[in-house]
Amino acid sequence: MAKSKVFLDANVLFAMANSPAGFASRLLLADNLSLISSDYAFQEAAENLAAFNSEALAELGKLEANVIITDRIAPLPFWVSLDGEDRQILAAAIGAECDYLISYDRDFDSLFDKTISNVEVIHATKFIRRFKV
Numbered sequence: 001m002a003k004s005k006v007f008l009d010a011n012v013l014f015a016m017a018n019s020p021a022g023f024a025s026r027l028l029l030a031d032n033l034s035l036i037s038s039d040y041a042f043q044e045a046a047e048n049l050a051a052f053n054s055e056a057l058a059e060l061g062k063l064e065a066n067v068i069i070t071d072r073i074a075p076l077p078f079w080v081s082l083d084g085e086d087r088q089i090l091a092a093a094i095g096a097e098c099d100y101l102i103s104y105d106r107d108f109d110s111l112f113d114k115t116i117s118n119v120e121v122i123h124a125t126k127f128i129r130r131f132k133v
Contacts, residue, residue, distance in 0.1 A: 004131075007093035008037040008067065009103035010044035012124050017045065017060035018053055024124060026133045028066055033133075036068045038092040044085065070096040077116060082107060093119045102127045 006027070008016075015024040027035060042064065049056045072095030076087060086107045093101040094117045101108075102124040111121040127133075 003032055003034045004100065005034045005036055005096065005098040006127070007089075007096060007098040007101045007119070008035055008041065009089050009101065009105055009108075009124075010037075010041040010048070011104045012102055013037060013041060013045035013060065013063060013067075014048050014052075015104065015124070016063055017049055017056045020059050023128060026128055028063075030131070030133045033131075034068060035066060036070055036093075036096050036098055038070055038089070038096075040088050040092065042069070068096075072096050074117065080116060081110070090116065090119070090121070100127060 008027070012024055015022060016027070019025065027033065042060070046057060046060055049060055070092055073088070073091040074095040076091055076094070080087070080090065082090060086105065089103070090101060098119050101119050101121045103121070104124050108121055112123050114121055
């Protein structure tokens with residue numbers, strides 16, 4: 001059975017690094033998922049961690065060993081209304097041909113539970129519960 005490709009938004013990376021034993025970190029235990037993100041998302045998570053909990057930066061570095069980093073981006077459909085940072089995240093998820101983009105970001109509220117260019121955008125908590133991670 002093929003692994004589901006899951007793109008991690010910066011705020012999910014932040015949550016995993018800030019709380020290594022927390023809810024979001026369960027994703028690392030799932031053997032049926034390929035975790036994917038981008039340099040952009042890792043940089044955003046690092047900037048936010050540096051301001052919030054700089055000790056968690058080491059945990060973020062450890063995450064990179066468990067996450068495939070993509071540099072591929074794809075154009076977004078014309079109707080997608082997101083700001084620049086969130087557009088970059090969604091474009092990377094589509095470019096990496098992910099099955100899911102998971103996020104805690106309220107900027108994705110209008111896109112949660114929708115599929116855009118074959119990528120389902122889903123709240124991280126809902127994803128973790130749905131897949132019993």
